[in-house]
Amino acid sequence: MVSISYALSDPEILLKFKSSLTNHTALKSWENSSNPICNGERSNWIGVVCQKGAILGLKLENMGLSGTIDANTLVALSSLKTLNFMNNNFNGSIPEFNKLTGLRTIFLSYNRFSGDIPGNAFKGMVRLNKLYLSKNRFTGPIPASLATLPRLSDLKLDGNRFSGEIPDFKQEKLHVVDLSNNQLEGPIPASLSKMNADMFAGNKGVCGAPLKACEATVTIIFPTSTTPADPRENVSPNFMNKISMWIIVIPIVVGVLILLAIVAIVIINQCKKPLPDPKLKAIKVEDRASAASSNETKPAEAAPKLSSVSDDDGDKFDLQDLLNGSVEILGSGCFGSSYRTSLPDGTAMVVKRYKQMNGVEKEYFQEHMRRIGRLRHNNVLTLVAYYYRKDEKLFVCDFVHNCSLAVHLHAHQTLGQPGLDWPTRLKIVKGVAKGLAYLHKELPSLTAPHGHLKSSNVLLNEFFEPLLADYALIPVINAESAHELMVAYKSPEYVQHGRVTKKTDVWSLGVLILEIMTGKFPSNFLLKGKGNGEEDIVTWVKSKLGDDDRETLLTNLEVFDREMGAIGVGDGKTMKQLLKIGLSCCEDDVQKRIDLKEAVWRIEGLKLRNMSNDGEFFSAIASDCEEDMKW
Missing domain, CATH: 1.10.510.10 (Transferase(Phosphotransferase) domain 1)
Incomplete structure (x- = not known):
């Protein structure tokens, strides 16, 4: 079947692929024509991504498609590097993407795929760097082959039903691993311990950094010999455990306090200095002025606690986390300035400082923020956290990489x-x-x-x-x-x-x-x-x-x-x-x-x-x- 596909032209390959789909009215432009599919960088067929006259990818999100993603047919597209089927109605098991060894990116989020994914499902896909499977119905363990992909940088498996332990991902380029809202359990591998805690939320059985520590297990070995009694044997085991615990905890606490003191001194000194020239200058379309002057200070002088707007218990990060990262002015608008910073795990965030809210009562402001924070839609930027002070209001949200x-x-x-x-x-x-x-x-x-x-x-x-x-x-x-x-x-x-x-x-x-x-x-x-x-x-x-x-x-x-x-x-x-x-x-x-x-x-x-x-x-x-x- 694969060999037959290689004998077909690009239009014939895509038409054959289309025949495996249902509800494909959005692909009406996919018809036999004397015109080539790709004309340089421009495509004559909707959803086809072209590069130098060759088919680089399929971008078919939000088209109501269902049926089968026929990987066998797509094998014949030698230049194919990206597949995007997000926000459609595909169901059943995951397609055999490992036959497409040249793929760089696969986006399948917001479909209805289900079932276990074989452990070797991604074996040999050494060029794959982004895999999005969010908001499907996958079950079973996370495929072990994902931990072997050398170029993997973004992995989103959130909103499924994956179970079992988390594989030990050791890829150096891996900077996004979202495993939230699954049924995973066991300790988080050390290689992922610096990720944002949000990436593991919603898995009741998961423990270890950056979440709470796993509960220690104590193994009691009963003596079988008649050796002389240890003078400690009459001491309560709980007492001995407490002594051992404090021996470990006291140095850690002292070290943390010293570290916090150093960080506080650094932050105070930084806040007294002007920000460096921003690396990125946003266009202030409203008045065609420059983004912001280089002597504007950071969003806050201290590091008080942010207020989370989610339903989760506790705050996911505080203002100190945001201030510890490099702060970059994105722009200055009519309401205030926007800053890009990052969390300790490298997640980029935006802090917007408002100058026109000083007359708002705290209780009303907080209630309105909680109301906004409950909003969830693919086309609405989600508010992550906020900060209230009488003379200063801050909004925190995810950084959106493609500008306005x-x-x-x-x-x-x-x-x-x-x-x-x-x-x-x-x-x-x-x-x-x-x-x-x-x-x-x-x-x-x-x-x-x-x-x-x-x-x-x-x-x-x-x-x-x-x-x-x-x-x-x-x-x-x-x-x-x-x-x-x-x-x-x-x-x-x-x-x-x-x-x-x-x-x-x-x-x-x-x-x-x-x-x-x-x-x-x-x-x-x-x-x-x-x-x-x-x-x-x-x-x-x-x-x-x-x-x-x-x-x-x-x-x-x-x-x-x-x-x-x-x-x-x-x-x-x-x-x-x-x-x-x-x-x-x-x-x-x-x-x-x-x-x-x-x-x-x-x-x-x-x-x-x-x-x-x-x-x-x-x-x-x-x-x-x-x-x-x-x-």
Whole structure:
């Protein structure tokens, strides 16, 4: 069967692979065609990742796919290095990926795979460096072959039913091992003792660093000879055990106290000094200013205890842990500064320091933080912990490695990256809509559950999935600052009538859609909303339509961002539909503006078409459009 696959062309291989899948309507573009699948770095088939004209990977997450992942057929793709089937409906046993020895990454999280994984399931996959199996239903022991992979760096097995002891992972490059929420037991290997304790949470039988120490077992050997009695034999065993324990504990305690004293001195001295120049300078899109001055101090002068927002008992780390790592300024926004730091195990975290919350009562603030901390959604950035002091508030969350949407829309050239293509932009819009709908569902008592939706508050993970940030702040921001700085208070209903409504977030969503589709930055968000004489994005788009009905848009291509690249004619219709949804969200009259439920429903209904690739979609764009596209 494998030998037959080698005789097939790349399109035939993928079509054969598609036939093993069910519910594959999202793969309509996978059809026999005279056009090659890959044209350099560009793919003509959705979900196919290309590199130098060859098929590098399959990126088929969030497509509702089920059936069988036919590894035998994929063997014939000699350049295949990455497989991404996350967030689908696959079930049954794990595919035979060890036949694909060239794979670097495998992402299977959020499916329904089940059963034991054979111990040798990954034997011979010496190039594999990332394996994500989170949130499935796997059982049995963790495959021993994983501990033999020399290049393994990221392993996520959380949210399954793995049992037994944890293998001894000794790979030097291994820096992420998430084994939380399984049924594992026994001691944590010394090689993993420096990992974050979160990585082992939810396994009742696991012990040892970084969790609590394993209970010691005492073996009593009864004498069988008639040797002279030891004078200690009449002493209580408990007494002897206590003596032995204190002999061990006292030096450790003394050593720890000395270490803490040294650390405290270092921290105090560091806090008196300015931060070094940041390695990473974020673009402050709001006022085009520099990220932050080099003489700004660290987020806190002392190291008090952080408050966890999870349901777990106790705090997972404290502020001292964050301060001990190198602190790097990411940016300075209208509400405060953001810092990147790391926990002792190397996990990157972000600390955001807010300057506009000083009037919030402690009890109300804490209750609101606990409420936010319970939120869990793939498109909402999770709050991990917070710190309250009368004159200072800190939020702690995971570091998101792919920057913000604003950076990728308006500053990617500075970073030496290509612009976002059309499929990625549609994916981002859908994720933002899902995240916003979740916030409205979970926070119904808030008039504007997000209240501050804009491109710099949409973070992108390694798969370009959006994560909404800086949400639900209106209740805890000083009223004066909120009215001056937050997006909700720039909406037409607030400007005209001094009120925020349930549809205010819809207006923000519409502006964001127009920004994504046109590449123009909403000028009313610049300079903290004070205006700079530029025409706002909604007015600009509407001006391109003239006085005629909005169907004029169907023939006016000037509004679209050319950074999206060459687009099939079939996709052009979907792009125009999305732009019209954005305009429907931006109606000045709240009564005429669509509600969020309808907006999400219409966005979810948009599909990538790519029916034709004859010519470029943007060939008709006028040459004088360049100046209008600048922000």
